[in-house]
Amino acid sequence: MMPERDSSPFHSGELEVQRRAGVDDNIRKHAKVAIRKEMPVQHRDFFTKLTYVLVGSADKDGRPSASVLTGPRGYMSSLNPTRLLVRAGRSADNT
Structure with missing residues (x-):
């Protein structure tokens, strides 16, 4: 199941590519930590x-x-x- 947009740092196109490539939700869990809205x-x-x-x-x-x-x-x-x-x-x- 794909996460909702507001719970993912990826835009809809990236989510579609991930779906087609068979990427599991695990990458999105890690991305929430690695991809930030602000630069350190x-x-x-x-x-x-x-x-x-x-x-x-x-x-x-x-x-x-x-x-x-x-x-x-x-x-x-x-x-x-x-x-x-x-x-x-x-x-x-x-x-």
Whole structure:
């Protein structure tokens, strides 16, 4: 049986993928502890040290894509526990 959305840190698409893959409820129990709504201080500090991050997005038709955002140390920062600021622009070869 699938848990209700408000009891899971996963969105409906992730829950559907898990259902199709036969993932049991055990992963969702662990995820409630591992996936938080706020970033601990050590995570916030970690992001400031990175020079790249992988991100996912969807276009206007819902098609997913992945990108690599790069920058010097400090191009990402966290002003508070719930927000990550990424100062990345478009690459020169991305028209």
